[in-house]
Amino acid sequence: MKDDLSDFAEPLRPVTLLHPDHDPALHGKQCVPRGMNDIGFEGATLLKHNGKYYLGSTDEYHGRYTMMLAVSDNIYGPYTDREPTVASNGGTGFFEGKDGFLYTTIFGDDNQAPWRSMPGLLRVEFNAEGHVQLAKTQPAFILRKPAAGR
Numbered sequence: 001m002k003d004d005l006s007d008f009a010e011p012l013r014p015v016t017l018l019h020p021d022h023d024p025a026l027h028g029k030q031c032v033p034r035g036m037n038d039i040g041f042e043g044a045t046l047l048k049h050n051g052k053y054y055l056g057s058t059d060e061y062h063g064r065y066t067m068m069l070a071v072s073d074n075i076y077g078p079y080t081d082r083e084p085t086v087a088s089n090g091g092t093g094f095f096e097g098k099d100g101f102l103y104t105t106i107f108g109d110d111n112q113a114p115w116r117s118m119p120g121l122l123r124v125e126f127n128a129e130g131h132v133q134l135a136k137t138q139p140a141f142i143l144r145k146p147a148a149g150r
Contacts, residue, residue, distance in 0.1 A: 016078040017070055028060035039082055040068045047094045055079050065109040067092045069132055085132045088113035
């Protein structure tokens with residue numbers, strides 16, 4: 001965007017996903033008519049970590065509403081390695097907490113979620129292959145149950 005947010009700063013560029021996955025079980029029904037050449041169908045996000053760009057969009061992965069991420073060395077792509085992150089966290093954001101760990105938001109948008117249609121927060125980490133996954137340990141403040149009546 002331009003500094004004054006009045007317009008785009010440069011022409012739009014299409015996102016290119018190398019080696020798209022054409023398995024309908026890994027896409028929502030919205031993506032099937034379009035050829036399943038995209039990362040997902042809604043809730044775009046962008047994360048930069050260790051010089052890599054992670055472009056994400058929500059899709060249905062084996063029936064779970066999941067943020068899918070693809071990776072590139074360049075913000076303009078092409079992107080590859082489309083992978084699921086944490087299920088039930090579509091339309092998410094990623095951010096680094098004051099403790100230096102990476103977190104993601106979740107709102108439980110499928111029937112297998114630990115809660116439904118409520119915001120939440122989870123710690124995520126990068127695995128050995130550089131993909132985002134649910135962290136093996138979660139801080140105590142995340143695991144605390146809300147007070148009765150909330």
